[in-house]
Amino acid sequence: MDVDVDHYGVLGLPSGEEGAKLTEKEISKAYKLKALELHPDKRPDDPNAHDNFQKLKSSYEILKDEIARKLFDDLLKIKREKQHRQSQQDGKRRKMMSDLEERERAAFAPDPAVKARQEEERIARQLKDEIERIRAMHANKGAPAASASAKETKKNGGSGSGIGLDKEKVLKVSWEKVGEDYTAERLREIFSEFGKVEDIVIKSSKKKGSALVVMANKDAAVAATGNVCGILSNPLLVLPLQPCCSNRDS
Numbered sequence: 001m002d003v004d005v006d007h008y009g010v011l012g013l014p015s016g017e018e019g020a021k022l023t024e025k026e027i028s029k030a031y032k033l034k035a036l037e038l039h040p041d042k043r044p045d046d047p048n049a050h051d052n053f054q055k056l057k058s059s060y061e062i063l064k065d066e067i068a069r070k071l072f073d074d075l076l077k078i079k080r081e082k083q084h085r086q087s088q089q090d091g092k093r094r095k096m097m098s099d100l101e102e103r104e105r106a107a108f109a110p111d112p113a114v115k116a117r118q119e120e121e122r123i124a125r126q127l128k129d130e131i132e133r134i135r136a137m138h139a140n141k142g143a144p145a146a147s148a149s150a151k152e153t154k155k156n157g158g159s160g161s162g163i164g165l166d167k168e169k170v171l172k173v174s175w176e177k178v179g180e181d182y183t184a185e186r187l188r189e190i191f192s193e194f195g196k197v198e199d200i201v202i203k204s205s206k207k208k209g210s211a212l213v214v215m216a217n218k219d220a221a222v223a224a225t226g227n228v229c230g231i232l233s234n235p236l237l238v239l240p241l242q243p244c245c246s247n248r249d250s
Helices: 016-020 024-038 049-064 066-108 112-139 150-155 184-194 218-224
Strands: 170-176 197-204 208-215 237-240
Touching (some): 016 066, 184 197, 184 218, 208 218
Antiparallel strands (some): 170 208, 170 237
16 A cells, blocks of 8 residues: 555544554544445445545554554654654745845845935035036126116125226126125125135125125136135125136227
8 A cells, every 4th residue: 555645544543643652442443433434335426435445444454463553653753753854944944045135135235324425425416506507597697787886885895996997807796685695795705715805896686686896816816716606505606707818898
């Protein structure tokens, strides 16, 4: 008979360690009950009745034989131990795979410091682009008027002496009227980093502020052009009133 058949199970008995403890009397009783159930006379319509009854008899013959039963019990024990080892190996394998996957996830997880640096760089690039956009937006707009009334000049802290000076020393400055505004004193402080400031003339409207900044010399004007940013929340657009390479007015 096939060695893979559970002969205890065929008789309707528990298998494994519990089956090995059954007495011959218990096995014989189980066989008689099962034989009454599976006898071909009780199953005239079952084409497999005869084969099933023969299997029942064969299993009973094995279990009632002391040597055959001992070998069968030993075989079941080996199978149980093998299954247990396989289960342990499967458990270890699953844990190993889980640990490996966890290490892989950790290896590919973004470093918080790197992520923070990348975010900082991204925001800085966006801010730089916005400043360039604002400057470009005003680049084609007309320069602020070169003259201002004495009253307006006095009000904003300028002396008005810049009018009629060398235009290559004069810078035209503009900004949006958002956030912190600029005064003549604030502009003088900003542009003084590049050289002496001779005069500042401010002209403002509701939406836009503008000024003429007169530097002491051309070099100071060139140094300030393109290097002055002002307040980041309200950047300055700084352009020369007359570039050094252009022809002077006659």
